[in-house]
Each structure stands twice: as C-alpha cells, then as structure tokens.
Amino acid sequence: MMDDAKVSPPAFASELFAPIAPTYERWAHLLSMGQDGRWRRAMVDGLGLSPGSRVLDVAAGTGSITRLIESRDLDVVSADQSLQMTRMAKRRGALAVLAAGERLPFSDGTFDGVTFGYLLRYVDDVSRCLEELVRTVRPGGVVGMVEFGRPNGPSFPAWWLYTRTLLPAAGAVIGSGWWEVGRFLGPSITAFAERYPPARLAALWEAAGMEEVRFRQMSLGGGLVMWGWRK
C-alpha cells in the first residue's frame, strides 16, 4: 500500500493541473461519463444552507462547485493552490483566491459552510488538512466533500479496466497534459480508497471536529459524497 506522500506530493498536483486548466471542465465531464455533475449537485443539495450563507469552496479548480453554490443564492469564495486553475475560475466569474487547503488565509469560524472536491488525494496529511478546513467553519456550520470512489462488487472489473486502459488511452489522444492525468487517476483513486475507505474517512472527519458525519456512494461506488457539521 502506498503512503500519502507517495500518492500525492503537493508539488505534483501543481504540475498535474497547470497544463489542463483551459480544457479541464470539458474533458473531466466526458471522462467521468457525465457522472461528476451528479455528485457535485448531490453534495451541494445536502449542505442545507439558507440563502446568503457564506461558503468557502476549497480545491475549487476552475469553479464547477463554486458556480453551483452561487446558483443557490449562497455567497461563495473559491480557493485553489494552482495559479492556472484559479485564473480560469476568475475568468468564469468566481471570487477566487490562490491558497492551499492546508493553510487557508481566513480566520476561525469565518464561513457557514466549506466544500471541497477532489482535494484529499493530493495532500500530505489528510487529518491536518481536515482540521484546517474545519477551522474556518463556524460551530454548527457544514462541510461537504466530493471524491472519486472505487466500486466494489460486480462493477469493479469494468471500473478497473476503464481506469487502467481506456482512461490513459483517452488521455493520450486528448494530449495537453491529459496523458499524465489519465495515467495517474486510477492508481491514485485505488490507493486513497484502500487507505481511507468511507467509514475510516468519516472517523477522521469526526476526529477533526465534525459530528453527524454521513456519506453517500454514487454511480456504483465510483463517486463519494460526504457531509459533516462542525461541533
């Protein structure tokens, strides 16, 4: 089993996402077979925040989750460590800051909610990062996450075949940085899912200061959505 540092050194994430920023949304949607939008919507639907609430979207990338939150009349700021992804988010109308999930430039309890999509596979210390995310949420506020999952049961062989052969092949055809993404994604999802199955991840959320943590596995286990409330 790989340890966190080998799965996801932070500098690696910067290099991985820089070249794909302009094409990220189009290809991410197609390569997830149109499923990623469903997972994001389910996560945002479950936040249960009232209009005008303040939300921080971390690892916001080009702002897919940020815009969804905004469409619910919530007040949202996005943060990402990649300059190129943050530029795209701004171009698409987000109020976006360049910041790492491990060191957020916000005071304790600033937000009613914090969201993050596809962040934890890229951080060195998952527990510390969760603590930092939770720090910025007020007591009683909500945290929501979207992440890939590894299907179990009969759909596993098809998922494995897709992520180990078709995804890298599609990445090679698309080019412009997608070959690296296509090769990286399957092993990264597997390593994270083995180390942090949903119940273990939920326990880490609780240890970081959240309660009533619940999760939903979607698309036969290919997507994982999680919510928790700050104690």
Ligand SMILES: C[S@@+](CC[C@H](N)C(=O)[O-])C[C@H]1O[C@@H](n2cnc3c(N)ncnc32)[C@H](O)[C@@H]1O
């Ligand atoms: C796959 S993209 C997801 C973007 C967006 N959340 C979405 O749902 O489309 C992952 C993003 O995480 C960002 N990221 C990776 N590690 C990070 C960290 N430690 N702090 C902040 N952002 C990070 C990357 O720059 C990239 O933009």
